[in-house]
Amino acid sequence: xxxxxxxxxxxxxxxxxxxxxxxxxxxxxxxxxxxxxxxxxxxxxxxxxxxxxxxxxxxxxxxxxxxxxxxxxxxxxxxxxxxxxxxxxxxxxxxxxxxxxxxxxxxxxxxxxxxxxxxxxxxxxxxxxxxxxxxxxxxxxxxxxxxxxxxxxxxxxxxxxxxxxxxxxxxxxxxxxxxxxxxxxxxxxxxxxxxxxxxxxxxxxxxxxxxxxxxxxxxxxxxxxxxxxxxxxx
Amino acid sequence: xxxxxxxxxxxxxxxxxxxxxxxxxxxxxxxxxxxxxxxxxxxxxxxxxxxxxxxxxxxxxxxxxxxxxxxxxxxxxxxxxxxxxxxxxxxxxxxxxxxxxxxxxxxxxxxxxxxxxxxxxxxxxxxxxxxxxxxxxxxxxxxxxxxxxxxxxxxxxxxxxxxxxxxxxxxxxxxxxxxxxxxxxxxxxxxxxxxxxxxxxxxxxxxxxxxxxxxxxxxxxxxxxxxxxxxxxx
DNA sequence: GATTGTGAAAGCGTTCACAGCC
DNA sequence: GGCTGTGAACGCTTTCACAATC
Numbered sequence: 001x002x003x004x005x006x007x008x009x010x011x012x013x014x015x016x017x018x019x020x021x022x023x024x025x026x027x028x029x030x031x032x033x034x035x036x037x038x039x040x041x042x043x044x045x046x047x048x049x050x051x052x053x054x055x056x057x058x059x060x061x062x063x064x065x066x067x068x069x070x071x072x073x074x075x076x077x078x079x080x081x082x083x084x085x086x087x088x089x090x091x092x093x094x095x096x097x098x099x100x101x102x103x104x105x106x107x108x109x110x111x112x113x114x115x116x117x118x119x120x121x122x123x124x125x126x127x128x129x130x131x132x133x134x135x136x137x138x139x140x141x142x143x144x145x146x147x148x149x150x151x152x153x154x155x156x157x158x159x160x161x162x163x164x165x166x167x168x169x170x171x172x173x174x175x176x177x178x179x180x181x182x183x184x185x186x187x188x189x190x191x192x193x194x195x196x197x198x199x200x201x202x203x204x205x206x207x208x209x210x211x212x213x214x215x216x217x218x219x220x221x222x223x224x225x226x227x228x229x230x231x232x233x234x
Numbered sequence: 235x236x237x238x239x240x241x242x243x244x245x246x247x248x249x250x251x252x253x254x255x256x257x258x259x260x261x262x263x264x265x266x267x268x269x270x271x272x273x274x275x276x277x278x279x280x281x282x283x284x285x286x287x288x289x290x291x292x293x294x295x296x297x298x299x300x301x302x303x304x305x306x307x308x309x310x311x312x313x314x315x316x317x318x319x320x321x322x323x324x325x326x327x328x329x330x331x332x333x334x335x336x337x338x339x340x341x342x343x344x345x346x347x348x349x350x351x352x353x354x355x356x357x358x359x360x361x362x363x364x365x366x367x368x369x370x371x372x373x374x375x376x377x378x379x380x381x382x383x384x385x386x387x388x389x390x391x392x393x394x395x396x397x398x399x400x401x402x403x404x405x406x407x408x409x410x411x412x413x414x415x416x417x418x419x420x421x422x423x424x425x426x427x428x429x430x431x432x433x434x435x436x437x438x439x440x441x442x443x444x445x446x447x448x449x450x451x452x453x454x455x456x457x458x459x460x461x462x463x464x465x466x467x468x
Numbered sequence: 469g470a471t472t473g474t475g476a477a478a479g480c481g482t483t484c485a486c487a488g489c490c
Numbered sequence: 491g492g493c494t495g496t497g498a499a500c501g502c503t504t505t506c507a508c509a510a511t512c
Binding site for chain 1 (some may be wrong): 469471473488
Binding site (some may be wrong): 006010015016018019020022023024033037044045046082083084086087090097098099100103104105107108111112113149151152155160175177184190192194196197198199200201202203204205206209210211212213 | 244317324331335397409432433442
């Protein structure tokens with residue numbers, strides 16, 4: 001209503017789903033769809049309609065009963081809520097295999113997270129250009145962060161260097177970290193951390209595979225408890 | 235007690251943490267540590283001791299009161315529970331930027347998930363070698379899967395091709411999918427899916443950054459609700 | 469008639485706190 | 491005395507179900 005002050009605290013589980021809704025709604029909008037019901041959106045997101053409605057209700061009462069949600073308006077509201085009304089340049093620490101792949105991956109910049117810098121400790125890597133950005137030395141991190149007003153750091157170092165990278169990033173003024181290293185990092189309060197660990201994901205799949213194998217020694221498929229994204233329909 | 239038949243159903247949240255414990259315990263074991271308390275393990279994992287104990291209790295009563303856990307034994311038990319007593323070869327669908335990076339990333343094979351094959355629809359990519367594996371055509375997927383006994387598929391295609399990739403994988407006999415495409419995929423019941431979406435992770439961080447900015451217009455740090463990995467100590 | 473928005477109920481996961489055991 | 495293992499309490503998330511609204 002009056003003064004859209006973003007005061008409601010949105011549950012973390014909902015925050016994690018808003019980007020999914022945003023992607024679907026943007027895609028449908030580009031396809032010419034102007035209105036969607038919670039049922040349709042749920043179908044695309046692999047969720048149920050009640051969850052979609054509850055999630056969207058945290059943004060405000062932006063739907064129309066009997067009709068659904070205006071796609072364009074909802075896209076705008078979610079973008080606003082997620083802080084996606086401007087770009088967030090990121091700095092990547094570590095210019096190895098992974099750092100280079102991330103820098104070269106357009107999905108970053110395309111979605112509002114341009115690579116504002118890459119740093120590494122390895123002198124042989126400094127000066128090379130990956131994904132259109134010149135690799136600089138870790139010592140110049142604070143300079144890069146300040147110059148470009150960066151608040152998000154991506155850790156793409158080997159595991160043992162991750163803590164050091166995190167500390168350098170925080171010292172440079174970065175307040176959010178996306179950690180790809182297979183190590184738990186330790187940060188001061190007030191710093192956000194998200195972790196992506198490929199081996200962990202595979203090991204979780206392994207658990208359910210193994211369980212499937214021992215539960216149905218020679219039979220067909222068994223339902224997997226928990227880990228589902230969507231029911232049947234395939 | 236008798237007959238360690240892996241019958242307990244382990245909560246999904248715990249399954250997701252077991253790989254973290256495993257990595258820490260393995261690393262400590264290599265460093266010569268033979269025993270650890272739940273307190274120590276919690277410290278390394280950025281969790282609290284009660285959670286660690288509850289998680290480990292799902293494996294069985296493998297600790298010793300007044301002493302702690304035998305590191306080597308616990309490593310063995312977690313590996314067994316996660317089905318990591320043998321390798322799980324994976325097949326990657328999509329030999330673009332990301333697929334190539336994944337194939338070249340040693341962290342896969344090192345942790346028991348060797349790349350058993352890579353396929354793509356693009357004829358210009360078929361035949362090239364990435365990460366020591368020759369790229370084959372999507373049409374040969376079933377053959378690759380059967381030949382190597384693969385149960386885990388990695389989707390590294392562009393978003394629009396992900397559903398097709400998932401269907402091809404399932405048709406070929408794969409029962410677990412790790413999806414890197416920015417699309418929700420639809421699978422039959424009984425198939426496990428995990429999703430890794432870099433843009434989603436960044437957008438979640440953006441939410442908390444934005445919130446921080448609007449909450450403390452010109453002040454220092456504010457605590458971030460939810461998203462934390464560890465308290466102070468830095 | 470259709471679909472939202474939301475209290476209330478149910479289900480999970482985390483934390484507490486302490487009995488049990490070394 | 492130290493540390494595990496676990497019921498019980500708590501809090502967060504999901505689901506239900508229906509009144510409100512178009």
